[in-house]
Amino acid sequence: MKKLVHRLGWPGTIALAVVLLFVFVGLFAPWIAPYPAQGAGAPNVLAKLAPPSADYWLGTDHLGRDILSRIIYGTRVSLTNGVLIVAFSLLIGLPVGLAAGYFGGWIDEALMRGTDVFLAFPALLLAVLMAAALGPGFLNSIIAVAVTWWPWYARLARAEVLVLRGQPYVEAARLAGVSHPRIIARHILPATGRPLTVQAALDVGPALLTAAALSFLGLGVLPPTADWGQMVDAGRKFFPARWWYSAMPGLTIFIVALAFSVLGDALRERKGGTVRAPA
Amino acid sequence: MELLRYILRRTVLSAFVVVGVTFLVFIVAQVVPSDPAALYAGPRPTAEQIEKARQELNLDAPLPARFATFAAAMASGDFGVSYKSRRLIAEDLKAYLPATLELAVFSTGLALLIGIPLGVLAAARQGRWPDRLGSFGSIAAVAMPTFFLAMILQLVFAQWLGILPLSGRLSREIAIGAPLPVVTNFTLVDALLAGRLDAFGNAVTHLVLPALTLASYPAGVAMRLTRSAMIEILERRHVVAARTLGLSEPRILFGHALPNAMGPALTVIGLSFAYALTGAVLVEIIFAWPGLGRYVSEAILAKDFPVIAAVTMVVTICYVVMNLLIDIAQALVDPRVALS
Amino acid sequence: MPLLDISDLCVRIPTPEGEVHAVRAVSLRIERGEIHGVIGESGCGKTMTGMATLGLAPKGARIEAARFHFDGADLREQAKALRGKRIGMIAQDPAAALNPVLSIARQMDDVIRAHRTLPREARRREAADLLAATGLPDPGRVLKSYPHQLSGGMQQRVVIAQALATGADFLIADEPTTALDVSVGAQVLALLRKLVAERGLTVLMITHDMDVIAEACDRATVLYAGRSVETGPVEAVLQKPGHPYTRALLAALPDAAPHGARLAAIEGSIPPPRTRIAGCAFAPRCPKAMPVCAAEPPPERARDRHTWLCHLPEDAA
Numbered sequence: 001m002k003k004l005v006h007r008l009g010w011p012g013t014i015a016l017a018v019v020l021l022f023v024f025v026g027l028f029a030p031w032i033a034p035y036p037a038q039g040a041g042a043p044n045v046l047a048k049l050a051p052p053s054a055d056y057w058l059g060t061d062h063l064g065r066d067i068l069s070r071i072i073y074g075t076r077v078s079l080t081n082g083v084l085i086v087a088f089s090l091l092i093g094l095p096v097g098l099a100a101g102y103f104g105g106w107i108d109e110a111l112m113r114g115t116d117v118f119l120a121f122p123a124l125l126l127a128v129l130m131a132a133a134l135g136p137g138f139l140n141s142i143i144a145v146a147v148t149w150w151p152w153y154a155r156l157a158r159a160e161v162l163v164l165r166g167q168p169y170v171e172a173a174r175l176a177g178v179s180h181p182r183i184i185a186r187h188i189l190p191a192t193g194r195p196l197t198v199q200a201a202l203d204v205g206p207a208l209l210t211a212a213a214l215s216f217l218g219l220g221v222l223p224p225t226a227d228w229g230q231m232v233d234a235g236r237k238f239f240p241a242r243w244w245y246s247a248m249p250g251l252t253i254f255i256v257a258l259a260f261s262v263l264g265d266a267l268r269e270r271k272g273g274t275v276r277a278p279a
Numbered sequence: 280m281e282l283l284r285y286i287l288r289r290t291v292l293s294a295f296v297v298v299g300v301t302f303l304v305f306i307v308a309q310v311v312p313s314d315p316a317a318l319y320a321g322p323r324p325t326a327e328q329i330e331k332a333r334q335e336l337n338l339d340a341p342l343p344a345r346f347a348t349f350a351a352a353m354a355s356g357d358f359g360v361s362y363k364s365r366r367l368i369a370e371d372l373k374a375y376l377p378a379t380l381e382l383a384v385f386s387t388g389l390a391l392l393i394g395i396p397l398g399v400l401a402a403a404r405q406g407r408w409p410d411r412l413g414s415f416g417s418i419a420a421v422a423m424p425t426f427f428l429a430m431i432l433q434l435v436f437a438q439w440l441g442i443l444p445l446s447g448r449l450s451r452e453i454a455i456g457a458p459l460p461v462v463t464n465f466t467l468v469d470a471l472l473a474g475r476l477d478a479f480g481n482a483v484t485h486l487v488l489p490a491l492t493l494a495s496y497p498a499g500v501a502m503r504l505t506r507s508a509m510i511e512i513l514e515r516r517h518v519v520a521a522r523t524l525g526l527s528e529p530r531i532l533f534g535h536a537l538p539n540a541m542g543p544a545l546t547v548i549g550l551s552f553a554y555a556l557t558g559a560v561l562v563e564i565i566f567a568w569p570g571l572g573r574y575v576s577e578a579i580l581a582k583d584f585p586v587i588a589a590v591t592m593v594v595t596i597c598y599v600v601m602n603l604l605i606d607i608a609q610a611l612v613d614p615r616v617a618l619s
Numbered sequence: 620m621p622l623l624d625i626s627d628l629c630v631r632i633p634t635p636e637g638e639v640h641a642v643r644a645v646s647l648r649i650e651r652g653e654i655h656g657v658i659g660e661s662g663c664g665k666t667m668t669g670m671a672t673l674g675l676a677p678k679g680a681r682i683e684a685a686r687f688h689f690d691g692a693d694l695r696e697q698a699k700a701l702r703g704k705r706i707g708m709i710a711q712d713p714a715a716a717l718n719p720v721l722s723i724a725r726q727m728d729d730v731i732r733a734h735r736t737l738p739r740e741a742r743r744r745e746a747a748d749l750l751a752a753t754g755l756p757d758p759g760r761v762l763k764s765y766p767h768q769l770s771g772g773m774q775q776r777v778v779i780a781q782a783l784a785t786g787a788d789f790l791i792a793d794e795p796t797t798a799l800d801v802s803v804g805a806q807v808l809a810l811l812r813k814l815v816a817e818r819g820l821t822v823l824m825i826t827h828d829m830d831v832i833a834e835a836c837d838r839a840t841v842l843y844a845g846r847s848v849e850t851g852p853v854e855a856v857l858q859k860p861g862h863p864y865t866r867a868l869l870a871a872l873p874d875a876a877p878h879g880a881r882l883a884a885i886e887g888s889i890p891p892p893r894t895r896i897a898g899c900a901f902a903p904r905c906p907k908a909m910p911v912c913a914a915e916p917p918p919e920r921a922r923d924r925h926t927w928l929c930h931l932p933e934d935a936a
Contacts, residue, residue: 116292117299120602121595122557125575129304129591132579133311209424213561216426217576232427236565240434250427257422265418516715520778523673523710524730525703525785534729538720 012266018259026075039069041224049242059244061234067248074226074249078256081142081220082208086200088146089207090153094196097157098184102165112158115151123148124213131219138221141214145207153196160192202267205260212253228253286607293603298350300595305349308588310342318582319362358589363581368589371574376593377464378448379563379570383555385486386493390551391544393494394501398543399532401502402509413506417499425558429492429565436488444485446567453478489566493558497551504543512536541612549605556594622789622821623649623672626686630664630671633679639892641667641680643845643900647823649838654815654822656836656853658829658868662889664845665825669791672823673708674698689789704734707787711794713774717766723750723777724762730784749780754810772803779810783818793825808835829872833857841865841927844889844900851925861920861927864901899930907931 005013025032033039034057044064052059058067100111118126130144164170164187173183212229214220221227228249235245309315316332317324324332333339337348352359358368401410437445444450448466453459459469459478467486470479512518513536521531559572567573571590578586630642642664649655657665670676671687672694687694689701698706710716718726727746731737737745743762750758753776766774775795782790792811796804812835814820824836832839832853840850841862849862860866887904890896899905902912909930917928 113292113295113299116296117303120296120300120599121303121591122553122598124557124560125591125594126303126307128560128575128579129307129587130311132582132587133307133584205422209422212424213426216424216561217564217579219579229424229426232424232430236430239430240438243434246427246430250424250430253424254419254422254427257424258419261418261422516710516712517718519675520708520710520716520781521718521729522675523703523706523708524733524781526729526733530729530733535718535721539718541720 008263008266011262015259015262015266018255019263022075022079022256022259025072026079029072029076033066033069033072035066035069038065039073039226041065041226049238049245051242052244058248059242061231061245062238067231067244070226070231071228071249071252074228074231074252077138077221077225077227078208078212078229078253079204081138081211082204084142085145085149085207085211086203088142089149090196090200091150092146093150093153093155094157094193096150097154098161098188098192100154101158101161102180102184102188104165108158111154115154118148118151121148124210127210127214128217128219131214131217136219136222138225141211141220144214144219145210149203149207149210153200156196156199157192160195161188164188164191198267202260202264205257205264208260209253209257282610285610289603289606293599296599297596300599301350301353301592302346304588304591304595305346308584308591309345309349312582312584315584318584353592358592359585361578361583361586363578363583363586368586371586372571372589372593374464375569375571375574378466378568379556379559379572379594380597381465381467382486382489382493382559382562382568382570383552386490386555387497387548387551389490389494390497390501391547394498394547395505395537395544397498398502398505399509399537401506402513403528403532405510410506413502417502420495420499423495425492425496426561426565428495429489429562432488432492433565443488446565448482448485448569449478450481450485453481489562489568492562492566493555494551496558497547497554500550501543501547504546505537505540508540508543509536512539515539542609545605545608545612549602552601553598556598620691621648622651622690623647623823624686624688625668625672625684628668628671628682628684628687630667630676631681631683632677633681637893640845641892642671643896645842645845645847646850647840647847648850649821649823651821652815652819653837654811654824654835656824656826656832656839657842658826658832658839659842660827660889662892663842665827665842666793668842669708669793669823669825672698672791673702673706675702703785703787705787705789707782707785707790709775709778709782709790709792709795712798713771713778714766714798716778717774719766721765722762723764723766723769727762727777727781727784730781734784734786746780746784749783750777752783752814753777753780754806755780770803771799772806775799775803775807776810779807779814783814788819789821789823791823791825794827795824796831797826797828804831805834811835829857829868841868844896845892846900846928848901848929849925849927851923851927855923855925859922859925861922861925861933862901862929863905863907863931865927867904867906899928 004016008016029039030036035044038044042065044060044066047056047060047064049062050056050060050064056066056068058071060066061070096111096115100108126148127144130147131141134140134144170183170187173187178186211220212232215227215229216233218230218233220230223230231249232246232253235242235247235249239246312318316329316336316338319336320328320332337345340348356369358372360366361368361371397413401413404410433445436443448454449459457478459466459473459475462469462472466482467479470476470482518531518536521535526535559568559570560576561572562568563570563572564576571594575587575590577583578590625645625647628642628645629640632639632641645664645668647655647657647668657668659665667676671680671682672689674694676682682695684695689697689706692701694701717723724743724746727749728742731742731745746762747758750761755761755773755776761769761773761777769777795811796807799807808831811822815822824831826832836853838851839853839856840847841856841864842848843864849856849860849865856865857869860869890900890903898911898913898915899917902908905912912930915930917930919926919928920933922933
């Protein structure tokens with residue numbers, strides 16, 4: 001514990017605790033939520049739009065569902081969203097970056113000009129276009145964001161590989177006639193994968209923010225599945241008179257994204273990294 | 280000479296990027312959607328209507344031919360017709376683009392106006408409370424969902440304090456009671472051209488909240504960049520020399536050190552502009568701002584692909600051109616950029 | 620009464636590795652109207668003495684002294700107030716001392732404005748006059764220029780004009796000629812002498828170059844390892860140096876050695892600023908060191924107004 005605080009500082013440690021708390025809440029949502037059925041979507045018309053009270057700590061929504069339970073269930077969607085966006089992006093970006101950096105030459109040029117095109121779009125706009133083309137839905141919204149996200153990892157991976165490629169042991173392996181796939185698997189991938197995974201883990205926060213923006217626009221998961229961004233949007237009709245409907249999930253998004261951001265900052269203090277624009 | 284070559288190279292690269300962007304938009308807007316013809320034919324179309332739509336949209340032609348047609352149309356500014364309203368999209372853009380640009384420019388200005396002085400202050404008071412508060416603020420600005428911040432600002436400034444309008448671009452009394460002659464579609468410019476100070480002031484008050492929403496994140500970045508640049512500059516010899524010449528501290532900070540930190544400011548202009556164009560989708564819905572963002576969000580609900588494609592194209596080109604201009608400006612300010 | 624009166628100045632700077640003794644015991648007495656040279660190797664504390672006088676010692680530095688006065692005012696309290704009003708500085712590297720992104724006009728104007736309330740036109744005339752006073756031809760063109768458009772000598776003249784614009788009567792010149800060509804450096808020294816004569820300035824000239832002392836100074840103080848070891852009129856110090864270190868410095872001059880002879884460099888190096896020194900700091904490098912030198916602080920020896928610290932009796936020097 002002491003070592004952790006020393007490494008991350010107090011803000012970083014608290015942020016890490018918050019992130020872990022949300023992971024825990026997401027994993028055990030049915031056991032933690034006060035009204036699991038409502039969290040999963042069952043209406044409760046007798047208590048429509050009730051303000052926060054002892055029964056409903058954070059109030060209820062327009063179908064009378066407990067907002068706290070909805071937020072707890074929404075944790076699953078939001079965190080999975082964030083993780084999957086980053087994972088998909090890594091899955092596309094890492095091979096592209098490896099290939100560009102390792103082979104160089106025209107392959108590098110072609111792949112990097114390709115990433116230029118993707119990076120030329122304002123990210124959210126391309127995601128919106130993609131999501132609209134694919135139609136709303138959980139997986140589609142993730143693909144839509146990942147499409148705008150992978151070029152970052154391709155670039156990061158390429159930069160890492162460029163450094164590695166010049167290392168004597170890689171050079172030696174090549175001269176010894178070791179095959180390209182084998183060199184990449186043995187020497188390049190392990191050394192590139194690690195820093196990239198750390199960066200990716202920190203990007204879950206911004207990824208989750210972008211996903212929330214899409215679902216706010218009606219391009220995320222479909223009701224009755226609970227989702228923070230969608231809840232903020234649904235509550236907008238009742239804002240500000242029934243402020244809790246939008247404010248509670250909005251605040252939740254903020255807290256989670258802030259935790260990731262502070263955590264990233266605490267890690268970056270020690271070593272360089274990039275800051276990504278949110279949506 | 281180096282500079283000229285650099286500018287030329289960046290311009291050519293940008294042109295290639297625009298071609299790539301066109302291709303990508305074409306794929307996403309025309310190839311990915313399952314059946315554009317059905318959408319084009321209107322509600323509950325007959326098989327005949329769909330067939331007619333397929334022909335009108337040229338959907339049966341081979342892909343390369345379709346892309347050529349699409350690219351040629353985009354290049355000539357012909358964005359086609361909206362599926363939903365059947366209006367010419369180019370006409371709509373003429374009305375909506377200025378509204379979004381006005382917002383983007385205003386929020387960029389606001390971001391610089393807030394972020395840079397805070398960054399200077401944080402650097403001058405390094406490690407003390409203005410610095411810590413500012414650092415936390417800039418992290419918080421990154422984590423704040425745009426749409427949520429917009430709603431909070433509405434709640435505080437429009438609902439509770441009542442000092443700023445909730446939404447819209449002009450008050451009803453002006454928009455309907457005494458409308459401005461439309462010349463440029465930039466309300467501020469039109470108001471000045473008409474000599475209408477009342478309308479100008481009214482337009483500014485409407486701009487503040489959406490612009491502030493869009494400015495929060497770039498202001499945070501501006502603060503961070505300015506802070507780190509200033510910390511380095513404040514240790515340079517000419518700043519020490521300025522101290523020995525008896526210049527006042529604000530004069531040294533803003534008059535002598537800050538002009539050396541123009542690199543970050545340019546970076547922030549680009550970033551802020553991009554952020555405003557992107558965030559417009561979210562912010563314009565909430566503030567009922569009649570710009571591209573609201574236009575495209577309505578198109579999303581109606582699956583109006585030509586509109587979505589047109590807006591994406593236009594905004595992305597604005598973005599590419601902006602980035603090109605900023606790269607050139609960076610190279611002019613600091614010739615070392617062109618050499619790398 | 621001397622204008623600058625420093626006695627046993629000691630500056631300690633905290634660092635993560637412990638306190639650094641940048642200045643151990645420096646005494647300086649500078650009379651009005653003189654150019655007083657302070658000479659020593661790098662690390663001897665000459666620049667830090669200047670910075671402390673300007674109130675620009677690093678953050679957290681501890682400054683102690685028996686006397687640390689400027690014109691009767693205690694510098695420990697008033698250095699900031701005097702800096703830029705009565706005490707000015709001419710920096711080592713004029714290219715670094717001028718702001719690269721502001722025009723000379725703007726930089727001159729800022730200084731004049733900070734000290735006097737004058738209308739715009741008068742300030743501009745004043746700026747041109749000051750530039751002309753430093754011997755710059757065509758001040759109008761210089762005003763319109765940016766620092767990188769000027770030669771090193773012109774830049775240094777602008778820096779001097781800025782110092783004059785503050786109205787300061789005491790200037791600390793920190794190696795003002797090091798960054799310049801020899802001939803340009805000589806011109807700058809001549810300019811300083813002329814300004815001292817015409818405007819009644821007093822100059823503290825920090826240098827590591829005996830030639831500068833010989834060329835421009837009236838009196839000189841030699842620093843070694845944070846202590847002033849010898850002080851006196853320039854002719855006396857140069858022709859009859861008392862301290863072995865001063866003699867070694869003079870012997871190291873290229874034209875002091877006979878043609879063909881090996882350049883007499885000083886063996887060894889200065890003690891690191893964290894060590895404690897019991898006796899004479901120069902003893903380990905001194906060709907005439909005796910056992911007592913390492914054990915006890917050396918006594919002060921004097922010949923007229925020329926004094927030095929050494930265990931060797933005067934006639935043995």
